[in-house]
Amino acid sequence: MTVLILLIVAGGTVACGFLVAFVWAVRSGQFDDTRTPAVRILLDGQHADASANERVHSIG
Amino acid sequence: MDLAAIDSYPTLTTTLCRHCNEPCRTGSIACDTGNFCCAGCEAVFTVLHRAGLDAFYTCDVQPGTSQQLASGRDALRFSALDDAAVVDRLVTFSRPDMARVTFSVPSIHCSSCIWLLEQLWRFDDGIIRSEVDLFRRTIRVDFRPHATTLRRIAERLAAIGYEPSISPEDATRTTASARRRLHLQLGVAGFAFGNIMLFSIPRYANGAPLDPTFQHLFDALNLLFATPVLLFSAAPYFQTAWEALRRRSMAIEVPVAIGLGALYLRSVLDIGTGRGEGFLDSFSGLVFFLLCGRLVQHKVFDSIAFDRTYRSFLPLSVRVQRGDDFALAPLDRVTRGDTIEVRPGEVVPADAELLDRPGRVDYAFVTGEQVPVAVERGETVRAGGRAMGDVLRLRLLTDVCHSHLASLWNNPIFAKPKSRWLTAIAVSFGTWFTIGATGLAVAGGAAWWPDGSASLNVATAVLIIACPCALTLSAPMTLGAAAGFLAKRGLYLKDPAVVFDLSRIDTIAFDKTGTLTATDAQQTIERGGLSRESWRLAQALAACSTHPVSRVIASGFDSVAAGQAETARVSEVIEKPGAGIFGWVNGLPVAIGVPGFMATRAADAVADHDDRTFVRVGAERGWVRVFGAVRPGVEAAAQMLASSHSIWLLSGDHEGERCRWLSVFGPRMRFRQTPHDKLAFITAAKDAGHHVLMVGDGLNDSGALAAADVGITVSDDTACIVPACDAVVAGNRVADLPVFVRYAKRARAVVFLCFLVSVLYNAAGLTLALKGALTPLASAVLMPLSSLTIVGLSWSAMHWSARRMLKS
Numbered sequence: 001m002t003v004l005i006l007l008i009v010a011g012g013t014v015a016c017g018f019l020v021a022f023v024w025a026v027r028s029g030q031f032d033d034t035r036t037p038a039v040r041i042l043l044d045g046q047h048a049d050a051s052a053n054e055r056v057h058s059i060g
Numbered sequence: 061m062d063l064a065a066i067d068s069y070p071t072l073t074t075t076l077c078r079h080c081n082e083p084c085r086t087g088s089i090a091c092d093t094g095n096f097c098c099a100g101c102e103a104v105f106t107v108l109h110r111a112g113l114d115a116f117y118t119c120d121v122q123p124g125t126s127q128q129l130a131s132g133r134d135a136l137r138f139s140a141l142d143d144a145a146v147v148d149r150l151v152t153f154s155r156p157d158m159a160r161v162t163f164s165v166p167s168i169h170c171s172s173c174i175w176l177l178e179q180l181w182r183f184d185d186g187i188i189r190s191e192v193d194l195f196r197r198t199i200r201v202d203f204r205p206h207a208t209t210l211r212r213i214a215e216r217l218a219a220i221g222y223e224p225s226i227s228p229e230d231a232t233r234t235t236a237s238a239r240r241r242l243h244l245q246l247g248v249a250g251f252a253f254g255n256i257m258l259f260s261i262p263r264y265a266n267g268a269p270l271d272p273t274f275q276h277l278f279d280a281l282n283l284l285f286a287t288p289v290l291l292f293s294a295a296p297y298f299q300t301a302w303e304a305l306r307r308r309s310m311a312i313e314v315p316v317a318i319g320l321g322a323l324y325l326r327s328v329l330d331i332g333t334g335r336g337e338g339f340l341d342s343f344s345g346l347v348f349f350l351l352c353g354r355l356v357q358h359k360v361f362d363s364i365a366f367d368r369t370y371r372s373f374l375p376l377s378v379r380v381q382r383g384d385d386f387a388l389a390p391l392d393r394v395t396r397g398d399t400i401e402v403r404p405g406e407v408v409p410a411d412a413e414l415l416d417r418p419g420r421v422d423y424a425f426v427t428g429e430q431v432p433v434a435v436e437r438g439e440t441v442r443a444g445g446r447a448m449g450d451v452l453r454l455r456l457l458t459d460v461c462h463s464h465l466a467s468l469w470n471n472p473i474f475a476k477p478k479s480r481w482l483t484a485i486a487v488s489f490g491t492w493f494t495i496g497a498t499g500l501a502v503a504g505g506a507a508w509w510p511d512g513s514a515s516l517n518v519a520t521a522v523l524i525i526a527c528p529c530a531l532t533l534s535a536p537m538t539l540g541a542a543a544g545f546l547a548k549r550g551l552y553l554k555d556p557a558v559v560f561d562l563s564r565i566d567t568i569a570f571d572k573t574g575t576l577t578a579t580d581a582q583q584t585i586e587r588g589g590l591s592r593e594s595w596r597l598a599q600a601l602a603a604c605s606t607h608p609v610s611r612v613i614a615s616g617f618d619s620v621a622a623g624q625a626e627t628a629r630v631s632e633v634i635e636k637p638g639a640g641i642f643g644w645v646n647g648l649p650v651a652i653g654v655p656g657f658m659a660t661r662a663a664d665a666v667a668d669h670d671d672r673t674f675v676r677v678g679a680e681r682g683w684v685r686v687f688g689a690v691r692p693g694v695e696a697a698a699q700m701l702a703s704s705h706s707i708w709l710l711s712g713d714h715e716g717e718r719c720r721w722l723s724v725f726g727p728r729m730r731f732r733q734t735p736h737d738k739l740a741f742i743t744a745a746k747d748a749g750h751h752v753l754m755v756g757d758g759l760n761d762s763g764a765l766a767a768a769d770v771g772i773t774v775s776d777d778t779a780c781i782v783p784a785c786d787a788v789v790a791g792n793r794v795a796d797l798p799v800f801v802r803y804a805k806r807a808r809a810v811v812f813l814c815f816l817v818s819v820l821y822n823a824a825g826l827t828l829a830l831k832g833a834l835t836p837l838a839s840a841v842l843m844p845l846s847s848l849t850i851v852g853l854s855w856s857a858m859h860w861s862a863r864r865m866l867k868s
Contacts, residue, residue, distance in 0.1 A: 026244050033195060035193075035194045036191075040192075
């Protein structure tokens with residue numbers, strides 16, 4: 001039955017790993033906005049890495 | 061009298077605006093790129109089209125918002141953003157090569173908005189990136205401070221139809237750190253709950269204590285997991301309870317804290333003395349469910365933040381005379397005696413004297429008057445008035461904080477937070493519950509007294525089971541769900557608890573201008589009696605007058621274009637201001653005016669009929685009636701509300717439209733109401749024991765909105781919201797008010813149903829506890845079950861009611 005102890009320790013370590021991951025996710029702001037990224041992922045062509053000549057200089 | 065010839069204008073055509081998809085009315089623009097309802101929409105379309113961003117229109121359905129209100133805005137309105145003090149306040153992060161600013165942009169609403177706004181860098185080299193928060197309607201912009209300025213960013217946003225709303229004071233919304241903390245607390249509680257369950261189920265399944273090695277290990281682990289729940293996750297409940305007790309008041313958190321404390325201590329005691337495994341699974345489960353309720357509350361609270369004061373309506377900065385020049389200065393640095401310049405469309409920040417050219421000031425927002433007032437040199441212009449037509453040069457007579465406008469604001473009504481009915485119930489209920497539970501615990505303990513251990517068992521069991529967790533959940537869950545569904549239908553509540561107050565109102569006061577009628581210049585005209593040719597002559601005479609009704613007649617009806625009238629020859633014009641105008645047109649005597657004027661001028665005895673203006677051309681008689689466009693469905697809604705509530709009209713305008721509203725409000729109408737009058741009316745009604753709902757839009761209603769049990773602001777332009785209200789309703793949803801009130805009543809019924817269910821659970825648990833039969837297993841089943849029942853019941857009931865009652 002002592003194998004159970006091993007299992008508990010292993011299980012607890014994994015669970016704590018997930019808790020740490022969750023804490024990291026919250027602290028890095030992943031839960032700050034849960035709506036926009038879901039929409040954003042469906043849109044294309046908005047990366048700010050485009051070259052400067054794509055920029056629009058005339059406005060209005 | 062011939063009533064058949066009633067025209068109403070503007071006529072609706074089927075052409076829809078290419079940008080905002082709204083019908084194009086009179087004054088619309090047609091060009092080779094398409095039809096536009098206004099110049100604003102056309103401008104935005106052109107900017108996007110030139111930038112090759114036409115995909116904006118295909119990303120989502122109807123992404124464009126109407127720019128009709130935008131055309132009246134001052135081109136220099138963002139000039140305050142050049143001021144270093146203002147920049148300092150708005151910029152949240154600053155490095156020489158990068159700065160960060162977050163604007164609130166109320167018109168963000170769909171995926172096209174995200175698509176477009178996150179390509180803001182295309183419009184400005186200085187913008188590094190921008191990120192939209194769809195839920196909070198904000199845009200965060202990272203930019204290079206040396207390459208662009210806040211003002212340019214704001215102007216670019218406005219140019220593509222996303223006017224940022226910049227308030228002189230920061231809106232109070234839950235901060236990111238508070239939100240993150242709640243998520244962490246919830247995560248820790250959920251983690252502990254799951255793991256403690258895992259270590260408790262073997263014991264329950266076994267029916268008897270496990271092998272001592274495992275039992276000790278499991279107990280130790282449970283304690284290890286439960287302690288952070290007590291110290292971190294449950295902390296807000298202990299803090300609130302402590303605060304309440306220290307102020308010698310009561311809160312629903314007090315019995316919750318007692319229950320949670322009893323659960324934990326009893327568990328530690330049981331485990332420590334080896335008597336049992338304790339109730340740590342129930343404990344962590346309860347904290348987890350309670351925090352879920354709190355999260356729902358935060359979500360609703362967070363989606364809109366509109367804590368504003370009168371200062372939100374004043375410009376951020378004004379042009380002040382310094383020496384010979386006018387320089388921009390923040391409002392804080394302007395004092396009495398300064399000479400300032402106010403451009404058309406700008407708001408006068410403090411009571412002031414007009415220095416040179418006469419001008420016109422629009423007080424619609426402050427007093428509800430629809431017609432701009434002419435001001436002569438030397439006359440006083442009141443704070444809150446909007447300059448029209450010409451630049452006004454003014455000398456300030458008061459400081460900004462001492463103006464007439466601010467004096468309303470200094471009323472104590474704004475100083476203290478509104479007392480919510482739900483809070484009152486929770487306080488009295490909390491008191492009653494705490495006394496009841498502790499009393500019962502003592503009694504139960506006493507009944508088992510000779511047996512000390514059994515006595516302690518029973519007493520703590522009573523405290524545990526009497527923890528009103530399900531009760532605490534029922535209000536936030538139900539009202540949070542209700543507020544969410546209402547927001548989808550255009551009624552945004554500041555706090556879910558407003559639903560409760562809304563459910564018991566018996567008196568409703570409406571403002572007129574901007575609330576029942578739309579504020580835009582679209583007016584409805586009814587006319588009758590004259591032939592087409594005679595109208596043309598009347599029109600020519602009316603062109604000589606500046607009276608609003610004359611201006612409407614002169615501007616032409618849809619059947620008679622304005623240009624045609626100019627061919628008529630007008631002579632010997634006599635105008636009696638406010639009464640009428642008389643003159644000879646093409647050799648015929650023409651008179652336009654009120655009955656009294658008609659009697660003396662045209663020797664024509666006409667009965668005072670409604671609020672008509674009479675027209676006589678030669679021997680022909682006609683009439684005209686002008687009103688602000690009534691929002692569609694509003695009359696029917698008011699009539700529906702009148703059957704169950706007493707409804708009043710409180711208007712700052714003159715009595716011209718009394719007859720218009722007679723059938724709806726009967727004698728319950730008051731005109732020429734100052735903001736203080738409105739406030740006094742509401743206070744008197746409340747003192748008489750009524751529960752009052754105020755529906756208004758202008759700053760002149762803000763006192764009344766703050767004093768009423770529920771103050772609802774009507775807003776066409778979400779960028780401009782009256783302070784001190786409890787809720788905001790979109791202009792096109794005012795007619796849904798009766799449904800909103802009924803839905804609020806339903807929400808209250810659901811809350812009480814949840815109360816009943818949770819009390820039943822508590823009663824069942826209490827009988828077990830008093831018998832000394834509350835085992836950890838019974839508690840572990842009963843407590844999550846009751847919480848889940850409440851959550852499921854409240855959400856599904858509100859969802860079902862929303863689908864039946866609220867049509868989107």
